Amino acid sequence: MVQNTNQVEGRAVPEKTLGEIQVDNPRMSARNVNVFYGEKQAIDNISLDIGMSQVISFIGPSGCGKSTFLRCLNRMNDTIDICKVDGEIKIDHQNIYDPAIDVVSLRARVGMVFQKPNPFPKSIFDNIAYGPRIHGLAASKVELDQIVESSLQRAGLWEEVKDRLDQPGTGLSGGQQQRLCIARAIAVSPEVILMDEPCSALDPIATAKVEELIHELREQYTIVIVTHSMQQAARISDRTAYFHLGKLVEVGDTKQVFTNPRHELTQDYITGRFG
Amino acid sequence: MTDRTYQRLDPQQAAERVKASINLRKRKETRFLWLGKTAVAIALGFLVLLFAGILSKGIPGLFQYYVTLDVRLDARQLDPSGQMTVESLAGGDFDGAILTSLYEALGNPEGRKEKREARRLISSGSSQRLMNYVLDNPEQLESMVSIQFAVDDDVDTFLRGLISRETPEADRRISDQLIGYIDALEAEGRISYEISDYLFFGSASRDAEMAGIRGALVGSILTLLVCIVIAFPLGVATAVYLEEMAPKNRLTEIIEININNLAAVPSVVFGIMGLAIFIVAFGMPRSIPLVGGIVLALMTLPTIIISSRAAIRAVPPSIRDAALGVGASKMQTIMHHVLPLAMPGMLTGTIIGMAQALGETAPLLMIGMVAFIVDVPGGVTDPGTVLPVQIFMWADFAERMFVQKTSAAIIVLLAFLISMNAAAILLRKKLERRW
Ligand SMILES: Nc1ncnc2c1ncn2[C@@H]1O[C@H](COP(=O)(O)OP(=O)(O)OP(=O)(O)O)[C@@H](O)[C@H]1O
Ligand SMILES: [Mg+2]
Numbered sequence: 001m002v003q004n005t006n007q008v009e010g011r012a013v014p015e016k017t018l019g020e021i022q023v024d025n026p027r028m029s030a031r032n033v034n035v036f037y038g039e040k041q042a043i044d045n046i047s048l049d050i051g052m053s054q055v056i057s058f059i060g061p062s063g064c065g066k067s068t069f070l071r072c073l074n075r076m077n078d079t080i081d082i083c084k085v086d087g088e089i090k091i092d093h094q095n096i097y098d099p100a101i102d103v104v105s106l107r108a109r110v111g112m113v114f115q116k117p118n119p120f121p122k123s124i125f126d127n128i129a130y131g132p133r134i135h136g137l138a139a140s141k142v143e144l145d146q147i148v149e150s151s152l153q154r155a156g157l158w159e160e161v162k163d164r165l166d167q168p169g170t171g172l173s174g175g176q177q178q179r180l181c182i183a184r185a186i187a188v189s190p191e192v193i194l195m196d197e198p199c200s201a202l203d204p205i206a207t208a209k210v211e212e213l214i215h216e217l218r219e220q221y222t223i224v225i226v227t228h229s230m231q232q233a234a235r236i237s238d239r240t241a242y243f244h245l246g247k248l249v250e251v252g253d254t255k256q257v258f259t260n261p262r263h264e265l266t267q268d269y270i271t272g273r274f275g
Numbered sequence: 276m277t278d279r280t281y282q283r284l285d286p287q288q289a290a291e292r293v294k295a296s297i298n299l300r301k302r303k304e305t306r307f308l309w310l311g312k313t314a315v316a317i318a319l320g321f322l323v324l325l326f327a328g329i330l331s332k333g334i335p336g337l338f339q340y341y342v343t344l345d346v347r348l349d350a351r352q353l354d355p356s357g358q359m360t361v362e363s364l365a366g367g368d369f370d371g372a373i374l375t376s377l378y379e380a381l382g383n384p385e386g387r388k389e390k391r392e393a394r395r396l397i398s399s400g401s402s403q404r405l406m407n408y409v410l411d412n413p414e415q416l417e418s419m420v421s422i423q424f425a426v427d428d429d430v431d432t433f434l435r436g437l438i439s440r441e442t443p444e445a446d447r448r449i450s451d452q453l454i455g456y457i458d459a460l461e462a463e464g465r466i467s468y469e470i471s472d473y474l475f476f477g478s479a480s481r482d483a484e485m486a487g488i489r490g491a492l493v494g495s496i497l498t499l500l501v502c503i504v505i506a507f508p509l510g511v512a513t514a515v516y517l518e519e520m521a522p523k524n525r526l527t528e529i530i531e532i533n534i535n536n537l538a539a540v541p542s543v544v545f546g547i548m549g550l551a552i553f554i555v556a557f558g559m560p561r562s563i564p565l566v567g568g569i570v571l572a573l574m575t576l577p578t579i580i581i582s583s584r585a586a587i588r589a590v591p592p593s594i595r596d597a598a599l600g601v602g603a604s605k606m607q608t609i610m611h612h613v614l615p616l617a618m619p620g621m622l623t624g625t626i627i628g629m630a631q632a633l634g635e636t637a638p639l640l641m642i643g644m645v646a647f648i649v650d651v652p653g654g655v656t657d658p659g660t661v662l663p664v665q666i667f668m669w670a671d672f673a674e675r676m677f678v679q680k681t682s683a684a685i686i687v688l689l690a691f692l693i694s695m696n697a698a699a700i701l702l703r704k705k706l707e708r709r710w
Contacts, residue, residue: 079599081523108602118593120612130611131601181597188601 011264013244018262019252023051023239027192027222028073028110033087035068035077042068044246045087050192055214055223057233057254060243061269066226067115069243070194073224074110075103091192108135111190115197117177119169119184124161127169127180128152131188147187155183156213175206182213186221193217195225199232211236230270234258242266329685336683339471339484339676340434341423342397342460344376348409350416359413369402373424380465381456392452396460398425400473400485425473426466428483428676430457434466437675474683478649479665483676486669488684490651494564494644494659495633495691501568501655502575502632507625509572510579511614514621517580518587519609538577545574546641554642561643562658570638575628582624586617619703626699630692636663662688 022029026049035043043065050056050073058066068077075096077083089096096106108131119127128148131137138144148165152158157179161172169180178198185193195214199207214223214236227233233240234254241251242265250263261267284292350357353367374394378384381393401424408422409415425431429448432438438447440454460466477487513534521527549570553559559566590613598608639645644660645668652659660668662684669681 074600076596076599079595104602104604106602107600111602112596112600114593114596114600116593118591118597120594120597121616130598130603134601134603134607134611184597184601 057237111185125165151187333682333686336679491665497564505572514583546638565655571632578628586620
């Protein structure tokens with residue numbers, strides 16, 4: 001029942017997003033984005049800026065379209081045949097859905113870390129080196145070694161794996177695998193890193209490590225993270241966006257969203273009344 | 276929904292019901308277990324029966340009887356012009372040299388009838404064998420050498436005990452005189468039972484004792500080579516295209532259905548098509564492994580395509596996401612990640628297809644690979660035949676000895692198949708990394 005109307009426990013989803021969609025210094029900006037899976041609309045007219053060198057988290061109940069919107073940002077939705085995206089998403093004033101733009105170079109600029117760690121069935125070294133290799137980032141073997149080492153170091157994994165770089169990446173623990181995937185993403189020096197629930201398969205210690213990592217990465221990268229953990233969103237992000245039934249209900253500074261939400265739906269969600 | 280409110284069971288009742296259901300379940304499971312065990316046992320029984328049958332018939336076929344003769348290698352008789360070449364040896368009287376030593380071994384029979392019977396003892400391929408011996412060992416000219424010659428197929432059959440002495444002379448293929456000679460040679464220890472070199476190194480022959488599978492074996496290898504070179508890349512490429520790139524529309528659907536249908540087309544039909552297209556329309560020669568390989572490739576393509584598609588589909592989507600996520604193009608994702616992971620499955624399908632092709636007779640009969648060809652094919656455009664067709668031809672010949680040779684050839688075919696499968700398993704193990 002709830003899915004078919006804009007009413008949730010008597011509360012209306014607002015037509016217009018509450019809070020500041022725009023930021024002063026956007027890295028990416030989405031305007032009037034609609035996404036359809038076949039007939040079904042999964043994203044309804046969402047506009048949002050993603051600030052330079054900021055961490056923004058997407059929160060909201062399951063099935064509200066967080067992953068879908070995230071995957072629009074590096075066109076991973078292109079791989080789903082029935083998925084149609086309209087609207088405009090710009091990175092540095094260039095529309096990423098412009099036919100002239102090369103998806104491959106877009107994905108090199110906007111990297112992605114997935115919910116389930118998905119290392120390649122190759123060695124740890126090759127996992128990291130794959131991206132730099134296909135993009136021709138390393139001029140020499142020495143440089144490639146340096147890229148691998150620094151990526152692993154930034155992902156906080158170097159000390160744990162430096163003696164077994166030739167061993168399979170799939171032989172690491174879940175948390176290590178996820179950090180390996182983060183290292184793999186930063187090895188191609190992206191500008192933006194999209195993370196879809198990167199800690200959902202991890203224990204609290206591994207989660208803490210990944211959060212620490214995100215904290216360090218924010219200096220250089222713009223990070224968009226989907227999370228189901230309010231505490232995590234509150235800990236690591238500068239801004240928070242609350243999604244509901246394909247709509248962006250509210251977006252604002254994390255502190256403000258968590259202490260003083262503008263919409264009752266956000267209030268209900270963050271206080272754990274549903275979700 | 277019913278109006279009656281559901282009365283919760285009390286725990287004891289529930290426990291009883293669970294117990295009853297557990298018994299039922301257990302009985303079902305035992306029944307199923309036994310069913311499975313019987314099925315496996317029956318299958319194994321048939322397999323044992325099959326192998327026992329083939330081996331008991333075929334192993335004697337791997338051997339044949341030889342007679343050892345002491346031949347004088349007289350240079351003037353064997354190589355009159357003294358050049359030691361194939362041409363000059365062709366002028367030599369090898370038959371004469373062999374017969375002299377044969378008569379000698381038999382105590383120099385006098386009469387024409389006796390000599391005629393004596394000549395029937397050894398294979399007509401003996402002079403060729405002596406010639407080869409001289410070519411290989413020219414330094415032994417002018418000396419006395421012991422050489423084993425195959426006995427004639429009737430003699431072989433007699434030695435195996437398949438022709439009885441009790442049968443009246445008029446009803447059996449060898450005379451009393453000949454039997455006497457055989458007994459004499461056996462008493463001298465000149466008759467031996469050994470692994471048949473003709474079987475492995477000889478080519479097609481009407482004389483059962485000289486017939487071998489070398490030509491057919493080489494023909495099979497050449498045909499399979501052509502088949503795999505065409506079918507594997509084509510099959511894999513088709514599978515990749517259909518699975519990864521083809522738009523999902525009516526046309527691809529029709530193509531898919533037809534590929535599946537193609538897998539069910541009887542193999543003779545492919546033979547007729549090969550005959551009509553490659554031989555009649557394109558004017559390619561008959562009986563050549565090239566045409567055979569192409570026809571078999573068309574036949575195995577559906578198998579390869581279907582199994583390759585299944586293998587591609589089994590590659591976890593998360594790996595594709597990972598590759599695309601770091602900016603690999605679609606082609607790179609396929610080449611670097613999907614294909615290597617799908618390769619073991621693709622190879623399995625290919626080997627199954629090749630095994631089918633190896634055992635195929637009907638389509639090759641249609642394109643004339645059934646011709647009687649003595650020479651071993653030197654390339655894919657030389658006329659040749661293949662193992663199953665050779666077996667098929669031998670099974671048709673009247674001579675008793677061909678029965679054993681047929682069974683022996685079946686063993687060789689099976690050995691070929693098993694080694695091919697073993698190679699496939701090894702290859703797969705090697706590619707299938709544990710991570
Ligand atoms: N490949 C797909 N095909 C069809 N519908 C899809 C597909 N992926 C997602 N959807 C639908 O789109 C809507 C949004 O899904 P999405 O995965 O973006 O949700 P989410 O917010 O990420 O949820 P979760 O928190 O459970 O991951 C859902 O209703 C879902 O059923
Ligand atoms: Mg999701």
